[in-house]
Amino acid sequence: MATQGTTVTREVIWRRVMDELGFEQARVKRDQEGVGLSGVILVAEQGAPLRVDYSVVCDPAWRTRRVAVTQSWRGARQHLTLEHDGAGRWLRDGRAVEALEGCTDVDLGLSPSTNALPIGRLQLAEGATAEIRVAWVRFPSLDVTPARQGYARVGPARYRYESLDSGFNAMLDVDADGLPIEYAGIWRRLAEGPAAPEPTSERFVNALVSPGPSTELGDAAATFGWLVGGWEGTIQDHDLEGGVRQSEGEWWFHWVLEGRALQDVFIVPSRRSRGSTQVEPGANRRYGTTVRTFDRAGGTWRILWVSPTGGAINRLDGGREGDALVLRGEHRSRPIRWSFSDIGTDRFTWRGEEQDSAGQWKLQSRFDMRRIA
Template sequence: MNQTLMWRRILDEASFEQATVRQDADGTEIAGTALLAEAGAPLRIDYRLTCDAAWITRRVEATQSFQGRARTLALDHDGQGQWRRGGTPAPELEGCLDVDLGISPATNALPINRLRLAVGETQKIRAAWVLFPELQVKAAGQSYERLDDKCYSYRGLDSDFQAEVTVDAAGFPTDYGTIWRRIATGPATRVQQATAEALLSSAASPVLGEAAHAFDWVIGGWRAEVTDFAEGRAVASDIGEWWFSWALDGRAIQDVWIAPARGRRRDIRIADRYSTTLRFYDAEAGLWRIIWINPVNGAVNRLAGTRQGDRILLEGEEYGRPARWSFNDIRPDSFTWRGEIQQPDGRWRLDAEFRLRRVMG
């Protein structure tokens, strides 16, 4: 099954979920977005989960945007009932083999396909139940009874909740009681979106540990006041944009740096930058290394450094001379990014300065 599915929440006619399902011999990946009205406020959840060939959940990533705040969740499962949340053991989930995203009818397909019940058979399970917008995770007792070829009775064993779930031939819900209804089915998403889903991650990999905190604050979108300098004097200024996301299974951070910003690029008065940076942690050296590529002019910079208080200093070379770029005055919603070139006399000369304000994240 390689399809995109869409559901409408008929309970209140106020919410939707769209998910793309991809399968191969190694297992199943479900990547989806839920747009919900939560107490009159917009709630967006982007998630990706993977299951092995036996439909046992192995990894879950989710990013929630609610009330002007972005929060992330990462769960890893060893396939035997032991879970980790953000790299930390989660013994309260011991014995769970499935994840149940509380806003998603799609995740009912996981136990349905894993259990493969015969008609008339019932089985009890424990699932890692994720509650939104609280972003809490609890072990929940559940039961599934197969009523006929395409219909199951679902019960929450820790509550009075019960619903009949009708599924398609692949075990994905078409109707979930009086709550969700499938309204569209189509081919899997186009290659550009599939590539983005493979590249980007919603959270840092647990293998980074505490090192992730050096840069986790920067994830999101930023508006930049850009100033370029020559011989220590400001020569041009404009507005830019900067977007950061975890990438490569959460082991790196990828950004896109655009100056002038899109929509302002007809009159380019500053150095033209439509570029990307990959940041990754070198555990052996204890440094974050970055590679910046600007295909507009062919520039490639390699820098490395660490965070010290409210500053991150990255050092390397630019134009064949020692260079340093730094994050300064780091605050939750602002920072200043400065680029400096070392002169023959050893002094550092300011080459560019960007004042950033958060617009998303």
């Protein structure tokens, strides 16, 4: 195990010996703030590769508080987020799930690692038993249902696990963290050792990026939530003399700050077109970011655009107006207006306008974007 102050991190690899069709690599981290389990599961499911990336955050008493799962299977990527208040109330993707009321732990159906959660939480004495309800995540459907389970500590490092609904039971030999060493001929540990520190960049991304919007946003999340993903398209910049400069650009959106904000990265020319003949001489270059937050008191979205390449910092606010999204602000003491229009499932137009001294709106930029992710 690797120890950094009071932090202990280690990694484990299991093979699914039941059918020789899968592996899991998991990382466990323990410190004064709680316990974290994260890992990747690779299995063959119905003849197709299935990959599951997961993380489980627990408090210091091993009570499950947050679960994030990303599944890739048959060309589709799906996400699941579960939040638990530690007292039996669960949210799935921000919505309460009454069927899970009273569940104490999460059980990822493909993973041996989550058996450690009730073992660590219950701290059973040798010879003691316990019956629990868990939020059981099934793959590849990603259904989450309540399941009754039993645990009995039959030795210093041995537990009998039982599914009380199906009658299945198995012996688990575990280590000091409750992680299985041998799971009754189903999973077998291949290796374990100290975990390398997470790269600073990865830790930053994990602190910033969120799997979905916060419940605090309510219905307002839908205003800009449809933008999450990647877009590319044609960028036109209009000058005062009527000239038009054109290039290709890319635009990426994701929820951040525990889902309380939506952030983007806007890049012109796109990275794949740089250095090619597609980039016209003199074309505007942008590499900037926007953060969108919702003002619940005023019922409007507030937007901050920062462009290090152009030196611009624009503040706008607004929201939906009919079939368009319209944002207004000022730039160099002139009113500006940016709007999304012609919105479809895989396209939109983004127009930037500035008001002249006569009160007329003049087109400055037009982006015609199509979804790529």
